[in-house]
Amino acid sequence: MSRESILSAVKKNQPDHQSLPELEQFYHNEAGDPAAFTKVVEFLGGQVIAIKSYADMLPLIKEYPSVVTTHPEFYPDGLQNWQEGDGRQLEKVDLAIIQGHLGVAENGAVWVTDDELQVRALPFIAQHLAIVLKSTEILPTMHDAYRKIGGPDAGFGVFIAGPSKTADIEQSLVLGAHGAKSLTVFLMD
Structure with missing residues (x-):
């Protein structure tokens, strides 16, 4: 059989279109529980530290010799111009501090995008990672x-x-x- 005849046969034998299932039953109207989120993050080997302001992070950050942050207000003394290059310039970064969009209470996951990262390799190449997350941005489940x-x-x-x-x-x-x-997740009230 030729490639074209195989592809033609596959195209002719497609299943009928079916609607996607309703998922409304999986969604929650209430906010996620920061205590449940914290418990899961700690179970996974991370730590959650409640903070009221960015200044609360400083005593914990100062122990790292090389710090990169995506927001200067997190740590004004961080390395400058770290975004320049292909990612390998971050190889010796001790701590990267990034902003999280949202957290998920059921599995302790935090959603981040390249809007925050600036260099996609940052959370994966740094020796240690800290994510700043608002406690109001925690959702109950991955569906949410x-x-x-x-x-x-x-x-x-x-x-x-x-x-x-x-x-x-x-x-x-x-x-x-x-x-x-x-x-480390810095959970901000």
């Missing part, structure tokens, strides 16, 4: 998160949940195996 995100407005988006981890066949869990070694 996808509903809020809607269509693909950004060129890139990713849910980040906890530091990277891997386990070998001997059941030994290693945090920070590839990507950030730790995740």
Whole structure:
């Protein structure tokens, strides 16, 4: 059989169009629970620190020699001009601080897009990652998160949940195996 005849046969044998199922039953009207979000993030190996202002982050950030932030108000003493290059310039960054769009209570994930990242490799190449998230932006479930995100407005988006981890066949869990070694979520009231 020729390639064209195979593709023609496939095209003729398409299933009938079916409507997508209704998902309204999965959506919630109430906000997500910051305590539930915190519990899951900590279970995944991260930490959540409640803050009232960006200044509350400073004592914890100062211990890192090399800090990059996507918003200068998070840490004014961060490295400058870090956006210039192909991402490899971030190889020795100790801490990256980024803004999160929304968090998901059921799995501890935080949605970030390239609007915040400026360099897509940033949360994956830095030694440690901190995400600033408003507590009012926590949603109960992934269904609610996808509903809020809607269509693909950004060129890139990713849910980040906890530091990277891997386990070998001997059941030994290693945090920070590839990507950030730790995740801190600064949860702002």
